[in-house]
Amino acid sequence: MSRPRIALAAAAIAAAGAASALGTGAAAALGAAPVPAAAIGAAALAAVQDAPADSLPPVVVASKPFGESFLLMEIMAQALEARGIAVDRRPGLGATEIAFRALREGAVDVYPEYTGTGLVAILGEQPASDEVAVFERVRRAFRERWGARWLSPLGFQNTYAIAVRRETAERYALRTLSDLAEVSGELRAGFSPDFIGRSDGLAGLEPVYGLAFRDVRALLQAVKYQALAEGAVDVIDGYSTDGQVARYDLVVLEDDLGFFPAYEAAPLVGRRLAETRPAAVAALESLGGALDEATMRRLNRRVEVDGEDLAAVAADALRALGSRETAERAAASGGAGSGDSADARPAGRRGRGSLLAYLWERRAALGRQAGRHLLLVLVSLFAAVAVAVPMGLVLERLRGGAEGVIRGVGLLQTIPSIALLAFMIPLLGIGVVPALVALFLYALYPIARNTYTGVRDASPAAVLAGRALGMTPSQLLRQVRLPLAAPVIMAGVRTAAVISVGTATLAAFIGAGGLGDPIVAGLALSDTRMILSGAIPAALLALLVDFGLAAVERAVRPPGVGEPVP
Amino acid sequence: MRETGAQRYPWRGGGATGARVPCGGALGRIGGGVRGTHGSMHSPREGAPTTASRQGASAGSPASRDGGAVALEARGVSHSYGDVRALDGADLRVARGESVALVGESGSGKTTLLRCFNRMVVPGQGEVLVRGAPVAGGDAVALRRTLGYVPQEGGLMPHWSALRNAALVPALRAEPDARERARAALEAVGLPPAEFADRLPRDLSGGQRQRVAIARALAGDSDIVLLDEPFGALDAITRADLQEQFATLAERRGLTILLVTHDLQEAFLLADRVAVMRAGAIEQDAAPAALREAPATPYVRELLRRARVSA
Numbered sequence: 069m070s071r072p073r074i075a076l077a078a079a080a081i082a083a084a085g086a087a088s089a090l091g092t093g094a095a096a097a098l099g100a101a102p103v104p105a106a107a108i109g110a111a112a113l114a115a116v117q118d119a120p121a122d123s124l125p126p127v128v129v130a131s132k133p134f135g136e137s138f139l140l141m142e143i144m145a146q147a148l149e150a151r152g153i154a155v156d157r158r159p160g161l162g163a164t165e166i167a168f169r170a171l172r173e174g175a176v177d178v179y180p181e182y183t184g185t186g187l188v189a190i191l192g193e194q195p196a197s198d199e200v201a202v203f204e205r206v207r208r209a210f211r212e213r214w215g216a217r218w219l220s221p222l223g224f225q226n227t228y229a230i231a232v233r234r235e236t237a238e239r240y241a242l243r244t245l246s247d248l249a250e251v252s253g254e255l256r257a258g259f260s261p262d263f264i265g266r267s268d269g270l271a272g273l274e275p276v277y278g279l280a281f282r283d284v285r286a287l288l289q290a291v292k293y294q295a296l297a298e299g300a301v302d303v304i305d306g307y308s309t310d311g312q313v314a315r316y317d318l319v320v321l322e323d324d325l326g327f328f329p330a331y332e333a334a335p336l337v338g339r340r341l342a343e344t345r346p347a348a349v350a351a352l353e354s355l356g357g358a359l360d361e362a363t364m365r366r367l368n369r370r371v372e373v374d375g376e377d378l379a380a381v382a383a384d385a386l387r388a389l390g391s392r393e394t395a396e397r398a399a400a401s402g403g404a405g406s407g408d409s410a411d412a413r414p415a416g417r418r419g420r421g422s423l424l425a426y427l428w429e430r431r432a433a434l435g436r437q438a439g440r441h442l443l444l445v446l447v448s449l450f451a452a453v454a455v456a457v458p459m460g461l462v463l464e465r466l467r468g469g470a471e472g473v474i475r476g477v478g479l480l481q482t483i484p485s486i487a488l489l490a491f492m493i494p495l496l497g498i499g500v501v502p503a504l505v506a507l508f509l510y511a512l513y514p515i516a517r518n519t520y521t522g523v524r525d526a527s528p529a530a531v532l533a534g535r536a537l538g539m540t541p542s543q544l545l546r547q548v549r550l551p552l553a554a555p556v557i558m559a560g561v562r563t564a565a566v567i568s569v570g571t572a573t574l575a576a577f578i579g580a581g582g583l584g585d586p587i588v589a590g591l592a593l594s595d596t597r598m599i600l601s602g603a604i605p606a607a608l609l610a611l612l613v614d615f616g617l618a619a620v621e622r623a624v625r626p627p628g629v630g631e632p633v634p
Numbered sequence: 635m636r637e638t639g640a641q642r643y644p645w646r647g648g649g650a651t652g653a654r655v656p657c658g659g660a661l662g663r664i665g666g667g668v669r670g671t672h673g674s675m676h677s678p679r680e681g682a683p684t685t686a687s688r689q690g691a692s693a694g695s696p697a698s699r700d701g702g703a704v705a706l707e708a709r710g711v712s713h714s715y716g717d718v719r720a721l722d723g724a725d726l727r728v729a730r731g732e733s734v735a736l737v738g739e740s741g742s743g744k745t746t747l748l749r750c751f752n753r754m755v756v757p758g759q760g761e762v763l764v765r766g767a768p769v770a771g772g773d774a775v776a777l778r779r780t781l782g783y784v785p786q787e788g789g790l791m792p793h794w795s796a797l798r799n800a801a802l803v804p805a806l807r808a809e810p811d812a813r814e815r816a817r818a819a820l821e822a823v824g825l826p827p828a829e830f831a832d833r834l835p836r837d838l839s840g841g842q843r844q845r846v847a848i849a850r851a852l853a854g855d856s857d858i859v860l861l862d863e864p865f866g867a868l869d870a871i872t873r874a875d876l877q878e879q880f881a882t883l884a885e886r887r888g889l890t891i892l893l894v895t896h897d898l899q900e901a902f903l904l905a906d907r908v909a910v911m912r913a914g915a916i917e918q919d920a921a922p923a924a925l926r927e928a929p930a931t932p933y934v935r936e937l938l939r940r941a942r943v944s945a
Binding site: 533 | 749752754775776777778779783785786787788789790791792793802803806834847850851854860
């Protein structure tokens with residue numbers, strides 16, 4: 069039984085792989101029909117513009133799923149495009165583990181990373197506050213271990229920051245954390261729960277500065293700034309380049325004793341790009357020291373708070389760096405870089421007009437994303453049905469050990485999807501194929517379980533009579549047990565399909581596209597409408613898929629089954 | 635019209651379908667009528683203590699010693715489900731054309747013994763023969779297609795019409811006239827095909843479903859029919875009606891019947907001989923009259939008393 073199962077899975081994966089290999093705009097290959105023409109057109113335009121680089125593959129520029137990372141990715145991408153280097157944007161890769169694995173495996177060429185993250189999350193060492201030492205440490209270690217290169221830091225740190233209202237700072241003449249320590253007995257603090265407990269957070273900070281607040285409350289990120297602005301608390305923790313700091317006109321107090329770990333931002337470049345593309349490395353290297361904390365806070369505010377277009381903000385930032393010509397070229401080629409990344413950069417300012425108008429305006433992109441989403445779900449679902457139904461039948465025949473095997477398949481369900489996606493990067497890279505495999509694995513359990521249970525419990529009296537009157541096991545299976553189990557099996561397929569529609573939104577974290585793209589981008593950019601523009605179609609898609617499968621169920625449900633026999 | 639169908643496809647094993655039945659000779663009904671007297675094979679007196687059936691067999695007429703005259707035979711059959719001893723040296727002989735009821739309380743092993751004959755149960759020890767041939771080692775599927783079977787509550791395929799259910803056995807044997815046989819069988823059990831052929835089990839009453847189950851057992855022209863509490867789930871009136879009609883049908887076709895029932899009234903009504911089972915063995919095997927007159931053990935007496943069938 070295992071041979072056809074493996075063959076089917078392989079066929080499904082091969083088909084998906086072939087589809088994704090059709091072009092750099094992987095979206096085009098698997099997306100709706102009208103898209104390839106547009107994507108190919110855009111690619112052709114880019115090729116004409118970037119004539120010197122047309123023999124080289126595009127540089128894959130990625131980001132992690134939060135606003136500042138999106139913005140830095142866009143700045144790096146435009147800096148490359150300004151030098152005629154073709155770029156493939158992969159915004160929103162699901163956090164450090166996935167982004168770095170993708171870089172290590174060569175699926176991504178460059179993404180913005182923080183030295184402290186490299187030290188703590190990737191190298192697994194203790195946080196340190198000496199920024200020069202930290203940079204040297206990660207630079208050497210990454211080069212030795214993975215051939216990856218940290219380019220010159222961009223000029224700012226995004227580390228923990230302690231902030232107060234401007235009027236508080238003025239009243240107590242606060243400039244540094246040492247100043248704060250002297251009056252801390254009069255102030256109420258609101259900190260994130262994790263910051264309170266961490267040794268590189270409040271737990272370590274208090275003894276170093278001798279802080280003793282009148283009151284310390286745990287506040288979630290979402291309400292912290294509001295609480296501070298309204299005077300419910302006087303001191304909060306935040307991130308040093310957070311756009312909200314600029315929005316609420318807060319004062320970030322200087323870490324004068326150098327307690328907080330260093331989190332300098334810098335382009336992190338993969339081995340292949342570092343070794344073979346000196347022009348691209350030079351373009352990225354030119355960004356070194358270009359962005360200080362105040363600048364970054366302002367840029368973040370424009371994107372996250374004011375809802376300005378990412379590409380426009382990035383172009384402004386590059387323009388401010390000096391080369392006017394550079395910025396203009398970047399702006400001119402900004403829309404032609406890749407099909408999918410345009411979705412993360414909606415035209416014009418956000419935040420105006422109704423949600424419906426917004427959805428209508430983005431209908432083409434949403435249609436393409438929904439098409440990709442549906443394809444991810446259906447391809448993985450068909451493969452799962454092809455594997456899990458025979459698996460359920462075999463297990464039902466074996467009986468002994470069946471529960472164990474099904475529980476084993478069920479264990480797959482407990483692997484967090486992000487972790488599963490991360491595990492697969494070394495084997496399958498990023499993009500459509502690992503997403504299909506992950507969705508396939510998640511769909512196995514409900515289908516196998518329902519097949520097993522449905523066939524096992526199908527009308528025992530009828531099965532007994534059939535056997536006693538001379539039906540062979542295979543006749544019983546085909547003529548009696550499978551038809552009678554069909555409604556239960558279909559219920560499993562429907563469960564798997566609806567879960568799959570939801571899980572497929574996570575495919576955006578590994579660059580597989582779909583309706584997760586606007587959700588991830590919207591989350592990163594604090595853009596509720598963008599989130600909804602992915603979430604609402606995803607919900608509708610779930611209903612649609614369930615509705616379609618209900619029709620299939622009606623078609624396969626044999627007469628006389630499904631209603632209780634009187 | 636249906637009658638012609640029934641005549642074209644007589645149910646008797648010795649008729650047109652003799653080829654399918656290994657020992658198809660029409661030996662007639664050894665035990666007489668369905669509820670009638672009991673012939674030479676079994677005198678009431680011989681139906682005494684626990685080994686009655688074997689004694690009866692060996693002391694019977696010459697025909698009973700001939701394997702061809704014995705439709706079903708179990709010799710010293712024992713079987714366990716795990717630690718539970720379901721059969722413990724059970725002996726039983728059912729002559730061709732005879733009707734035997736297995737009675738006893740739940741867990742006495744009667745269903746297990748019945749299932750030994752169509753090899754739904756392969757006993758741990760002992761020998762089981764059908765039409766004189768050992769069941770073990772043969773082709774179980776082929777054997778089952780020659781034995782009618784009526785389980786409790788029918789066990790009809792819920793997604794098949796009455797006709798398709800009734801046609802199961804001839805269809806399994808790939809007989810081209812399977813549907814005609816099924817129609818005739820439905821007619822014979824009192825379900826005119828014009829009205830009932832296309833109905834699904836859920837659209838039939840409990841009694842009608844049981845009739846379809848009987849039609850299914852007959853449509854394959856089996857000369858032997860095994861019934862496992864076939865009327866147990868029916869209301870009293872429907873049950874009496876169906877028992878009556880089934881007795882007539884079995885009589886007319888000269889069927890060999892092995893009937894499992896917990897209902898002694900039913901056993902006395904339908905069977906030539908009643909075998910009382912207890913703890914996996916036959917406690918007493920005798921004609922109804924003999925059983926009533928001379929219960930061999932206190933257990934049998936108690937059973938009769940409880941069922942209010944004793945004299």
